[in-house]
Amino acid sequence: MLQANMQLFDRYNITKKIGSGHFAEVWAADDTRLGRQVAVKVLPIDKSYAIAESEAKLLAQLHHQNIITLWDFEVSQTEGAVYLIMEHAKGGTLRLLLERQGTLPEKQAIAYASQICAGLAHAHDKNVLHRDLKPENLFLGEGGLKIGDFGLARILEGSQKASSAGTGTIAYSAPEQFEPGYDRRADIWSVGIILFEMLTGDVPFQGEGRQIMKRIFFDDVEIPSSIPSNLASVINKALEKEPDERFQTAVELQTALKALSAPPHLKYCQKDGMKMVYIPAGTFMMGDETGDLDGTESWLKIPQHEVYTDAFYMDEHAITNEQYCKFLNAISVKDEGSSWLDSSGNRLIYHNLEYCSIEKSGSNFKPKSGYANHPVVSVYWEGANAYAKWVGGRLPTEAEWEKAARVKRFAPNGYGLYDMAGNVYDWCSDYWNSDYYKNSPKDNPTGPSSGSWHVARGGGWYSDSNRVRCGFRFYDNFDIGHYVYDVGFRVVVASGVSK
Numbered sequence: 001m002l003q004a005n006m007q008l009f010d011r012y013n014i015t016k017k018i019g020s021g022h023f024a025e026v027w028a029a030d031d032t033r034l035g036r037q038v039a040v041k042v043l044p045i046d047k048s049y050a051i052a053e054s055e056a057k058l059l060a061q062l063h064h065q066n067i068i069t070l071w072d073f074e075v076s077q078t079e080g081a082v083y084l085i086m087e088h089a090k091g092g093t094l095r096l097l098l099e100r101q102g103t104l105p106e107k108q109a110i111a112y113a114s115q116i117c118a119g120l121a122h123a124h125d126k127n128v129l130h131r132d133l134k135p136e137n138l139f140l141g142e143g144g145l146k147i148g149d150f151g152l153a154r155i156l157e158g159s160q161k162a163s164s165a166g167t168g169t170i171a172y173s174a175p176e177q178f179e180p181g182y183d184r185r186a187d188i189w190s191v192g193i194i195l196f197e198m199l200t201g202d203v204p205f206q207g208e209g210r211q212i213m214k215r216i217f218f219d220d221v222e223i224p225s226s227i228p229s230n231l232a233s234v235i236n237k238a239l240e241k242e243p244d245e246r247f248q249t250a251v252e253l254q255t256a257l258k259a260l261s262a263p264p265h266l267k268y269c270q271k272d273g274m275k276m277v278y279i280p281a282g283t284f285m286m287g288d289e290t291g292d293l294d295g296t297e298s299w300l301k302i303p304q305h306e307v308y309t310d311a312f313y314m315d316e317h318a319i320t321n322e323q324y325c326k327f328l329n330a331i332s333v334k335d336e337g338s339s340w341l342d343s344s345g346n347r348l349i350y351h352n353l354e355y356c357s358i359e360k361s362g363s364n365f366k367p368k369s370g371y372a373n374h375p376v377v378s379v380y381w382e383g384a385n386a387y388a389k390w391v392g393g394r395l396p397t398e399a400e401w402e403k404a405a406r407v408k409r410f411a412p413n414g415y416g417l418y419d420m421a422g423n424v425y426d427w428c429s430d431y432w433n434s435d436y437y438k439n440s441p442k443d444n445p446t447g448p449s450s451g452s453w454h455v456a457r458g459g460g461w462y463s464d465s466n467r468v469r470c471g472f473r474f475y476d477n478f479d480i481g482h483y484v485y486d487v488g489f490r491v492v493v494a495s496g497v498s499k
Helices: 045-060 094-101 106-125 185-200 209-218 229-238 250-261 321-330 381-390 398-405
Strands: 012-020 025-031 036-044 070-076 081-087 138-141 144-147 266-268 275-279 282-286 305-309 312-315 333-336 339-342 347-350 358-361 364-367 425-431 454-457 473-476 492-494
Touching: 012 036, 036 045, 045 070, 045 081, 094 138, 094 185, 106 144, 106 185, 106 250, 185 229, 185 250, 229 250, 250 266, 275 398, 282 398, 305 398, 312 398, 321 347, 321 358, 321 364, 321 381, 347 381, 381 425, 398 425, 398 454
Parallel strands: none
Antiparallel strands: 012 025, 025 036, 036 081, 070 081, 138 144, 266 275, 275 312, 282 305, 312 492, 333 339, 339 347, 358 364, 425 454, 454 473
């Protein structure tokens, strides 16, 4: 079909063959129009047109640094061939790297598996199930490892499952792929197999035909003792026979992988992928030492006094619109006037406000264009508290928040936290009481046991200089949503370190 030194479509100078499969060949070429190197995947029309067209349409939807980019799709009736013009990953395939090196260092294998998860998460967000992840379909290029060859991929809408059985290479296929009814979690299994192979040089289940299928269904994974136990636990969870016991999303697996290489002062939340920063146990001076904050709001300040808190982890930054949408899409939400509520009737978001950057399309919640990574605002306290429970954490106490904020430097501060003041207020777990901190416990104060209002700290983008002080306390219940436009939140979890 193609050969070196020929020109394709008066534009692409073919240089050399770089790969081949059952029906396809892949050639390196020079794009004379744009002055870049490309990869040209060529397939015969009579055998592969539908596959090539499907792959092209899927790739056209995907734009991520860990997925091979499609630049063009061409058909030549004269040559009887279809052509996919794609990004050329010059480092070759992961298979070639493994053939040269045998195994990869632990740190490199974890990094590559994390990059696969990053590309996979993007594909899954676009409802694309790959179905054929293996070292031959992973390419080393700028930005790291890239997923390619979506020839067997399928679109799965929402919670839809594949209506027919379908496997790529059996050694990398999940048990459920041999029958109809599997979903995105089959790709998670494949990543687990690839991670095992990068570390050991072999796939965990070997054999031919029915023999390997039987082992995939019934044999346990035998992980060498040379692999650290925490990494072995991640592999085992990725390779659970039952999909419900596996990592449920690529983000969950990626978060677990990141945690393996995180320094001791960091951890990652599996539900939303948030980096959490360690705040050590100890005392600090809580409250405002300057008197009235602006001469009129002395009832909002805390008398300065020494407070002790146990160690805890806090979200590096405020929860984003994208993260909150994942929460909304994972639970049952109903619309009641100007607010979205959960199934128990708790208020989540005051959406009838121009500052709310989340919109609903059918049954799906998504960030408004350009606002995915902005802090979620218009969140009621109940909505922040529900999210915190969903990710396995809680809202910070006022004492925890102030301790984390009272460190020099701004972005990030001395603990590595971003925007503790002047971006959005952060909801705290405490009920409001103007007198509580006059006689509060020294150790781990949690605020009053009841009340009608909750406290927010940190000041927002709309606040004056007094309200972004560490000692300023703001409170409301936002029954009519009149202040909620610059209030967000972040989550904490206990570290287990105390006196």
